[in-house]
Amino acid sequence: MKISVAMTSYNAVKFIAAQLDTLRAQTLQPDEVIISDDCSTDGTYEFVQKYIDDYNLSGWRVYQNAKNLGAYGNTKKVLMQSTGKYIFPCDQDDEWLPDKIETMIAVMEAHPEIEVLASNYIPVVNGEVFRVNLKYLNNDDGSLLQLKLHDVWLEILRPGCTFCVRSDILGKFKVYDDDNSCYDSLLWKYAVLSDSLYLLNRKTMRYIRHYDENGYNATGAFLTSPANLASRIEGAEGAVNFHKKILSLSGGLEITPENQKLLHDRVKFFSRRGKVLMRKNVFFTALFVLFNLKYYPTFRNAMSDIYAVMFLR
Numbered sequence: 294m295k296i297s298v299a300m301t302s303y304n305a306v307k308f309i310a311a312q313l314d315t316l317r318a319q320t321l322q323p324d325e326v327i328i329s330d331d332c333s334t335d336g337t338y339e340f341v342q343k344y345i346d347d348y349n350l351s352g353w354r355v356y357q358n359a360k361n362l363g364a365y366g367n368t369k370k371v372l373m374q375s376t377g378k379y380i381f382p383c384d385q386d387d388e389w390l391p392d393k394i395e396t397m398i399a400v401m402e403a404h405p406e407i408e409v410l411a412s413n414y415i416p417v418v419n420g421e422v423f424r425v426n427l428k429y430l431n432n433d434d435g436s437l438l439q440l441k442l443h444d445v446w447l448e449i450l451r452p453g454c455t456f457c458v459r460s461d462i463l464g465k466f467k468v469y470d471d472d473n474s475c476y477d478s479l480l481w482k483y484a485v486l487s488d489s490l491y492l493l494n495r496k497t498m499r500y501i502r503h504y505d506e507n508g509y510n511a512t513g514a515f516l517t518s519p520a521n522l523a524s525r526i527e528g529a530e531g532a533v534n535f536h537k538k539i540l541s542l543s544g545g546l547e548i549t550p551e552n553q554k555l556l557h558d559r560v561k562f563f564s565r566r567g568k569v570l571m572r573k574n575v576f577f578t579a580l581f582v583l584f585n586l587k588y589y590p591t592f593r594n595a596m597s598d599i600y601a602v603m604f605l606r
Contacts, residue, residue, distance in 0.1 A: 300328045315387075328353075329374075389498045412492070412495055418501075442551075442552045482539075520597075520601065
């Protein structure tokens with residue numbers, strides 16, 4: 294059993310030491326830690342190299358890209374360069390609890406059916422614990438839950454830094470890839486479509502965001518604004534095309550027959566949803582929402598369609 298940690302970095306010299314310290318303090322040490330620096334201009338690459346040298350960290354290595362690849366390109370590259378059976382994607386400025394690797398590896402070893410295991414986390418913004426309304430996030434009882442397509446659809450509910458990934462699933466990037474998506478969104482979709490996505494109800498890390506007037510490190514999970522009506526209509530049209538594309542790749546993505554049927558139903562749902570929203574009629578929108586609640590990821594998401602028709606035109 295070989296364990297990899299795949300970290301990306303970019304202009305993180307102010308924050309990265311804390312994350313590196315928590316990796317070094319893991320109760321179960323990874324066999325390799327690969328840090329891919331995406332052309333930082335603040336000395337991040339040099340800092341990390343010195344950190345590795347100072348602590349004489351065997352199996353750790355850092356390299357700097359020849360050109361900036363962006364967050365998605367850099368993360369995908371470092372994932373593909375990882376050689377472990379189990380891979381932990383890693384952000385540059387979080388803090389892992391000491392037993393994160395040990396806890397998640399124990400689950401993966403006991404459950405070979407799992408390709409992607411996500412965990413819960415402690416959200417922190419500017420040093421303060423932040424309230425985030427995500428399903429199951431506050432559970433910390435150690436229970437294991439399979440996330441099925443009809444429960445979460447294709448909506449990602451955890452960031453990739455909470456994942457432990459079985460390396461075999463990375464081959465699906467060759468079947469379906471999308472530069473406009475995030476790597477964690479794609480891994481989540483691959484797993485849920487093949488019934489191999491599970492959630493460990495254990496908080497394994499502090500998910501840290503630093504927000505200032507420039508918006509540095511702010512994420513949609515913490516700071517969001519409701520989509521207006523026009524963007525919802527456009528999103529529904531895009532979802533129809535996306536689901537059709539996914540269905541055309543059912544074999545390579547190992548989509549179960551049950552999930553293929555659900556995806557076909559979802560295509561019909563998004564098609565109808567776009568047409569209803571275009572009518573801009575509160576009554577018809579409310580009626581549509583009432584009869585299609587099961588296709589919305591959350592009740593709040595469903596109610597937001599009615600809100601958008603009323604106030605976000």
